[in-house]
Amino acid sequence: MGVPTATLVSTAFVTLARAQATALGVPDLPLVVVPHPMADRHAPEVHAIADRATSLVMRALTDPPGQLAREYREESVRTGG
């Protein structure tokens, strides 16, 4: 199944990321979504976001692909992506 991958996107780019994943043939690609914007945040805030995202990244890398695909299909439907 290739290399386990966790894709991080900020909320502003979720629609684009989902559409691109679909265009590239992996419509259920797990997306770990972090809040937008990132640019002006100070380091402690960034670390806090990273801490919250870590478990999602771990899941994206290690959960069975079938399980993730089901969840992300539903997420995709729910967000209209």
Place this chain on the structure above:
Amino acid sequence: MAEEQLVLEMTDDYEAINEQFCQAGMTDGLPIVPPTEERVERMLRCTRRRPEEVIAILAPKRGVATAEKIAINGVMAGCRPEYMPVLIAAVEALGEERLNLHGILGSTHNCSPLLIVNGPIAQELDISYGPPLTPNRWRASAAIGRAMMLITINIAGVPLGTHVDTQGPIVRYYHCIAENEEQSPWEPLHVERGFDRETSTVTVFGACPPQHIDDMGAKSAKSVLRTVAHSMATAGSRNSHAEAEPLVILGPQHAATIARDGFSKADVKRFLYERARLPLAQFPPDNLVSLSARWRKFYEEAGPEAQLPCADRPEDIAVVVMGGSGTHSLFVQTLVGSRSVTKTIL
């Protein structure tokens, strides 16, 4: 991915058709010319490409740009059929990886494809290059520029996912011009790039909105170019941070003043490379981290007086002559990581 063909049946009512296209997110908000089979067929007669022929695959959706789809969007934008070869060549350019259409459309960076047409076709189609304009001289520029926008929306784009430029509407209109080759003292852009002067080409840049440069007092090449250089080297220009291809559009009067002092186009680029530099002390301090990744070996021991160039090499600065009378020129920042692409118009 299999392409589906969608034939829309609509009532023969201009307002209703426009409403339907607009609601479907297939327009830029302005009324379109309904792309009936007859109109699309007329566009397709102006190219040797077959309707189903794939001209390019367009990021970020990896949309398949066939000649027919290009023709449909051209009709919608108000293009005359004879504009079709320009659209085909421009879409070929959009599909080149080095242009980075993905970055142009999918980034919040204020930029969109800017077409610069060279060669005889510019006058044949009456694409705006500068001399005093009558209203209809805007037609080719407006319609081809708009067609590019509709193509990026309908073939390359993702509704609500692309065209996310922070100040979008200011960025996208009228993005097709021609070089004023008649009044340029130098070789035009396409000749510089190895094409014959009689060959028609289109060059596509990932361009930001232009910055107006005014200098009505300059009487020498260096005087004009100093003004241009200072207008380019600014704290908010991303072209000072990273690899790109800043574009200078000189008005013919400024170009004439420069050429009168014996400056070639290469001299102009060299001058701007040397002089359009941002003192390190003026570089936005919180952005130094992005600079250091790229330039560390040059600047790790630099003092605040060190100067940052606006491009990696003089040749990376693009110079074209365009416009009519007036002591005005333009500086166009370009998208970081995007290189302009020139294609022959057949």
